[in-house]
Amino acid sequence: PSRVFSGIKPSGGLTLGNYLGAIQRWVDMQEDPTFETIFCVVDMHAITVWQDPADLTRATREVAAAMIASGIDPERSILFNQCRVPAHAELGWLLSCVARVGWMNRMTQFKDKAGKNTEKVSLGLYAYPALMAADILAYHATHVPVGEDQKQHVELTRDIAAKFNHDYGVDFFPMTEPVIEGPAMRVMNLRDGSKKMSKSGESDMERINMLDDADTISKKFKKARTDPEALPSEMDGLAERPEARNLVNIYAGLAGMSSQAVLGEYGGAGWGTFKPALAELAVEKLAPVSDEMRRLLNAPDEIDALMARGAERAAAVAEPILAETFRIMGFVR
Numbered sequence: 278p279s280r281v282f283s284g285i286k287p288s289g290g291l292t293l294g295n296y297l298g299a300i301q302r303w304v305d306m307q308e309d310p311t312f313e314t315i316f317c318v319v320d321m322h323a324i325t326v327w328q329d330p331a332d333l334t335r336a337t338r339e340v341a342a343a344m345i346a347s348g349i350d351p352e353r354s355i356l357f358n359q360c361r362v363p364a365h366a367e368l369g370w371l372l373s374c375v376a377r378v379g380w381m382n383r384m385t386q387f388k389d390k391a392g393k394n395t396e397k398v399s400l401g402l403y404a405y406p407a408l409m410a411a412d413i414l415a416y417h418a419t420h421v422p423v424g425e426d427q428k429q430h431v432e433l434t435r436d437i438a439a440k441f442n443h444d445y446g447v448d449f450f451p452m453t454e455p456v457i458e459g460p461a462m463r464v465m466n467l468r469d470g471s472k473k474m475s476k477s478g479e480s481d482m483e484r485i486n487m488l489d490d491a492d493t494i495s496k497k498f499k500k501a502r503t504d505p506e507a508l509p510s511e512m513d514g515l516a517e518r519p520e521a522r523n524l525v526n527i528y529a530g531l532a533g534m535s536s537q538a539v540l541g542e543y544g545g546a547g548w549g550t551f552k553p554a555l556a557e558l559a560v561e562k563l564a565p566v567s568d569e570m571r572r573l574l575n576a577p578d579e580i581d582a583l584m585a586r587g588a589e590r591a592a593a594v595a596e597p598i599l600a601e602t603f604r605i606m607g608f609v610r
């Protein structure tokens with residue numbers, strides 16, 4: 278069967294980018310009977326940049342709550358947090374010894390996140406794509422739904438799998454496919470259409486958080502950067518207008534329609550019409566999810582118990598794959 282693995286870092290409050298680019302699509306995959314689905318709160322990735330311990334604890338539960346509130350069913354899918362399954366860290370080390378430094382040097386996300394400061398960031402930030410490869414390959418996952426920004430890391434996972442198979446003369450790790458689709462595969466920053474919407478971006482005004490209330494959502498869309506032009510009726514008209522395109526794509530992602538269909542409805546409309554409509558749609562979609570998240574977060578013990586059960590199921594899949602990896606490499610255990 279096809280096996281899906283994906284994860285989210287608990288590195289802050291979740292954004293509309295995480296929701297549209299990841300969680301919403303995971304729910305669709307869970308509903309597809311051809312897929313077995315495994316979703317992980319990748320807490321060990323979060324600490325590649327400093328996390329206050331209390332924030333990490335809170336964000337870990339928030340990510341789990343967001344998944345459950347959005348429709349991830351912890352019975353049908355395997356839902357857990359990464360640190361509970363040691364196979365991730367163990368396979369991460371093995372695969373760090375397969376990955377090449379030259380490959381890591383090409384990772385654009387590292388360059389974006391480290392900026393000019395490459396000497397001062399953690400070694401983990403640099404090495405983390407090898408841990409991500411382990412997350413995926415520990416389950417022999419065949420499909421990884423991700424946003425555009427993560428495509429390069431899934432391609433790296435394939436390179437690592439191929440080199441392992443080649444070096445040890447086996448056909449063991451699968452060639453995992455990234456699954457990237459939909460209008461919201463890259464949700465951009467509301468203040469700068471050339472940057473992606475991120476949990477850890479500087480200003481809260483540049484992102485919609487899943488837990489924002491209706492007033493905050495309206496205010497953020499109202500203040501979102503745009504241009505003075507009305508909306509065109511064709512997508513071509515948005516080619517040089519990144520901020521406008523982003524808002525149209527967000528609308529499309531929330532409404533479950535194509536961006537072209539959104540322009541079919543709103544072509545010719547000004548921002549005074551479109552922004553309030555977008556805010557209303559976002560509130561309509563997010564309010565039930567955030568209400569349920571708040572309810573779940575009032576019972577952290579229940580969330581923890583669910584993740585612990587998920588971790589047992591995850592370990593049952595990953596442990597034999599890890600054991601076989603050690604065996605292939607010649608370890609005496």
Ligand code: AQP
Nearest residue numbers: 285286288294298299423424462463464474475476477
């Ligand atoms: N802006 C986005 N548009 C579409 N998809 C996005 N994703 C993240 N941002 C967007 C997708 O969400 C999943 C989980 O991402 P992550 O939390 O593991 O890491 P990230 O991509 O680094 O997310 P952030 O929000 O930018 O976090 P910080 O600021 O802490 O680094 C992935 O599938 C990702 O593609």
